[in-house]
Amino acid sequence: MKKIILLIPLMLTFSFLHADEIGKQLAQESGCLACHSVKTKVLGPSYQDVSKKYKQDKTAKSMLVKKIKDGGKGNWGNVPMPPHPQLKEKDIEKIVTWILSI
Numbered sequence: 001m002k003k004i005i006l007l008i009p010l011m012l013t014f015s016f017l018h019a020d021e022i023g024k025q026l027a028q029e030s031g032c033l034a035c036h037s038v039k040t041k042v043l044g045p046s047y048q049d050v051s052k053k054y055k056q057d058k059t060a061k062s063m064l065v066k067k068i069k070d071g072g073k074g075n076w077g078n079v080p081m082p083p084h085p086q087l088k089e090k091d092i093e094k095i096v097t098w099i100l101s102i
């Protein structure tokens with residue numbers, strides 16, 4: 001029994017790591033990295049800056065998912081992000097989880 005209890009946090013850690021990897025991969029596959037990079041501003045803000053801005057904000061996640069899906073501007077300047085209607089909401093959530101984990 002003790003062994004199982006010890007294994008649970010370990011398994012949780014691994015599944016979180018895995019979720020981050022999936023988010024990163026989805027961002028790569030979805031073309032996000034054409035305009036964003038982790039550390040430096042490209043056309044859009046760096047994901048490090050996005051994470052810094054929203055990490056403590058519990059309502060940010062759903063706002064960001066909607067913004068990625070519908071596109072928009074104004075939070076970082078006047079350059080708009082185009083909408084991504086082809087992406088599944090679940091996949092966008094995984095990307096946002098990865099971004100906020102940076």
Ligand code: HEC
Nearest residue numbers: 030031032035043044072073074075076077079080081095
């Ligand atoms: C054509 C360039 C472009 C592409 C492709 C793009 N973005 Fe953006 N993104 C931007 C710009 C420009 C902004 C800044 C918008 C603003 O000022 O509110 C932005 C902002 C963001 C933000 C912060 C939003 C906010 O309101 O603070 C997130 C998160 C984000 N992008 C994620 C993504 C993800 C995930 C993808 C891929 C599915 C993606 N972006 C693809 C240009 C792009």
